[in-house]
Amino acid sequence: MTYRAPVKDMLFDIEHLARIDQVAQLPGFEEAGLDTAQAVLEECAKFNEGVVAPLNVDGDKNPSSWKDGQVTTTPGFKEAYRQYIEGGWQALQHPAEYDGQALPKTIAAACIEMLNSANLSFALCPLLTDGATEALLTAGSDALKDVYLRKLVSGEWTGTMNLTEPQAGSDLAMVRSRAEPQGDGTYKVFGTKIFITYGEHDMVDNIVHLVLARVPGAPEGVKGISLFVVPKFMVNQDGSLGARNDVHCVSIEHKLGIKASPTAVLQYGDNGGAIGYLVGQENRGLEYMFIMMNAARYAVGVQGIAVAETAYQKAAAYAKDRVQSRPVDGSVNGSATIVHHPDVRRMLMTMRALTEGCRAMASVAAAAYDAAHHAADAAVRQQNQAFYEFLVPLVKGYSTEMSLEVTSLGVQVHGGMGFIEETGAAQYYRDARILTIYEGTTAIQANDLVGRKTARDGGQVAQAVAGQIEKTEGELARSGSAEARAMAKRLAAARKAFLDVVAYVVKEGKAAPNAVFAGSVPYLMLAGNLVAGWQMARSLLIAEGLLQKGQDAAFMRAKIATARFYADHILSRVPGQRDAIVEGADSVTALPLEAF
Template sequence: MSYTAPIKDMLFAMKELAGLEDTATLPGFEDANFDTAQAVLEESAKLCGEVLAPLNVDGDRNPSSWKDGNVSATPGFASAFRQFAAGGWQGVQHPVEYEGQGLPKVVAAACIEMLNASNLSFALCPMLTDGAIEALLTGGSEAQKQTYVPKLISGEWTGTMNLTEPQAGSDLAMVRTRAEPQGDGSFKLFGTKIFITWGEHDMAKNIVHLVLARTPNAPEGVKGISLFLVPKFLVNEDGSLGERNDVHCVSIEHKLGIKASPTAVLQFGDHGGALGQLIGEENRGLEYMFIMMNAARFAVGMQGVGISDRAYQKAVAYAKDRVQSRPVDGSAKQSVAIIQHPDVRRMLATMRSLTEASRALGYVAASHCDLAHRHPDDATRAKHQAIYEYLVPIVKGWSTELSIDVASLGVQVHGGMGLIEETGAAQYYRDARILPIYEGTTAIQANDLIGRKTLRDGGKVAKELLAGIAETVEALGAQQGAAFASMKTQLLQGQRALGAVVDFVVANAKGDPNAVFAGSVPYLKLAGIVLGGWQMARAQLAAAARRDEDPAFHDAKIATARFYAEHVLPQAAALEVAIVSAKGDEGVLALSEDQF
């Protein structure tokens, strides 16, 4: 059940694909060079491997539990959280002025991947706290920032996001929680929020709930939603804790996976009203929430990468250990480790190549975010911001969808043992399943990819990326050997398929919206496959250039990329067919509701 952070692979992706050394030239990131990144990753790997990973199974077998409104985390979690906090890990990506580490997002991305690979349930608590910090930094007053952000960064307190209500899941327009002004600038909140991750627990002294609610006379729909800060314990002016606020956990859910992370039903205002403060301006709550959600969506994408890698590591270990059957090529008379069997090798190569591709795409997205925030030139910042925003739904949707396939293959590699819960492979299969659902389902990500990220600029960003892929295809042509030839052929076909689909989306969204949105998730997956394949091709080229420094490592990169080219990239053409044949609504929508 151990986890070893793949530091070498991570650093390769950061340096060769995500341009870590360029990031370190940005203002404020001068210290974040390769050596710093390596040192940070090594420290993070220790905590994750030694403290958090061993608790992962405990959390599954002995989930957090609810009693009389209180939630106890799995034994060992609170102590691990204190170590996490003491190491400064909550602050990795947050500003130095609020006592964060101020490191680039590309370094934080690797830390987030490790945290989630080692213990997904645990990692959700810091992830939600990151979201609360982002929202406060974006919309909060200076007083709110000073009071709350350093305590969240230190891990003394944790944060939550309160969006969902029973009738308002993907559809936030239906939020009903009320916020009544008290005349002194404060509000009292009344309502029920569900699916609140780490919404109640005993790992920190206070919990800072960020809550979407409506003020009286607010406009209907999403334009009438405001964001409120509602602490579990009220905070005195000196920062000390005051009275218990009127927000209570009435139950936690019994879930398929991530069992150690309590998923709370929170009741606001059943005993007179939960005291809260407005964050930013009234009716702009969704805007702030979206900033925080973009950060969270990126992080969920990295959860996909993390769980994929964990499942992969476990499957490799089992396949090297389990001896069963003779080789099909007759090369041995005795039974061999199952990793010798071609189909097991194929499964492991699938897991490995998908994990590496999704990691690379995530880190590259993170570096665009760094450039968008720190580059001195306005136009360059804007350009990278647009690319980052295009990539976020893909990183979130594609990395998480594929993590289910990877975790499922991990079970398959284990054969019958994979079904036995004590083996541990099944936990990843259960844990991964939520990833394409929370923080916006894959369909929500895909709608975002079409609406805000493709149509709004008429496909401009998508086409810039397609031009970048074309350059890589050309560079592949200058290489010798079958691995590069395969990649060149398949990446070019993928690039053409993605280009055709972007054109289809832009041309038909207005006239035939049902057809275009019926292809939304296939478009997202196609974009993930091709953009991930692009990173694999770039990895192949970088590995070729540096081969002699470490032949075994770089040959593995070249071979893994080739596998991806031959087994994953060909799916691009199949997705293109599915998407473009929807024209005229007949494909997906020919069946009426009654015919289902």
């Protein structure tokens, strides 16, 4: 199977849900209309289908390897990466000031999906570079920006995020790495960082590590963490590379999936101290790190969509090829391709509906991000920022959780062949398994959704989202088609369930934190089901309208059928999730610790 970028579906979302015409009215995005989106996506599809996707299986079979502190990537990766930066793909969403292309996230997100569909392991390197770029853009001094940003935006150098230590995973308060000021504006950094994606590799000349560490006398906990740039090679005044810095890769992990992506253990300062440069102010590191984490969280959500898409394509191709058994309705006299069998259809439709729903949600979130950063009006910016921030844990948490379901179904569609590694379906199942963990586990996303995104504002943004959904229900009622009515029914039930949960979270948040957090992940799943379903509902209405105009009938009919499936089979999960959250909290924590 060859990956084919779903350009048509992406453009449907970009045009009709994310409303690229409105994005193109934002200051700075005047050139970024539908035509631009289409041109960029088509070019991007060509590159990823042709150059990056063919390396995906190689990367799994022949992962990155470590020897004497050096990491050698899978043969072909270095050359593909060279083409990636030559094509300007790293620069897509970054500011023109640093030689970026300054495209809206609405367009860039689709490109990022393609890169990840083509090769999740490969795509992680650019993903981390984007995060480092964001952090420097937001908090870096002009001097730091001058030295590093153009190189990161072009992709000539890559970036990393160094948060985790053996004792500090989800809990960054436990970070122990330290940075000692040298009196000349630089610091010497000491410590061990683990799980550092592309922490060492051979695709570029220099790696820019962004590292959390404590300065002497810093407060305990998360308020005493500072952020530093620690380059692998020092950079001379003229921009050329100088001495090797004292940061070394002592090993890489043997992982379940994304094997081509080296996950490094980095040792800082074993030979006198790694030279680091403070980003922003001391003790505000976590705040800056959250900037890059939010960018990265959105991107990891897109990874979920990306791997789900590839798993779907592979399963659909197999189902249309593999002949086995007579259809139950007797429509074929003899054995038929397995796509004729209702349960295979159910699996494929589940994969497709979840993938399209999450893509639509991510696309809408990207447009909100663009408006939040570019709208002229401050109130519009603020409103979009709030909406975007509400969506980030859903894009990250829900899209990645759904990718586990989708990649598992992808194996199942293949039957016994799915369990054989050569088939390739199992790689998606393995690769996807990290997505609900890194850049904040689903529980961490859910804590964010419960705490910062729901309880803090008394549920205002959540209720505003529900209000928007109710409007869509009205439009569905006016359409009156069987599909629209089925969708309206499920959407309304899901929205009401959501409002119940929001009220519960707001009311009990302080009084009964255990009860509320016992339902945090179910709340995230419920909200993701609903918001992605809402976008499918909007898609259904738009597709009905375009179908009436005679536009691309096959595509529109498929979109309507997929939306209807989403309503019947995904949105129908929501009321039960509500019951578990609102009525089932006590039983989550009833068992005493010693009974486990």
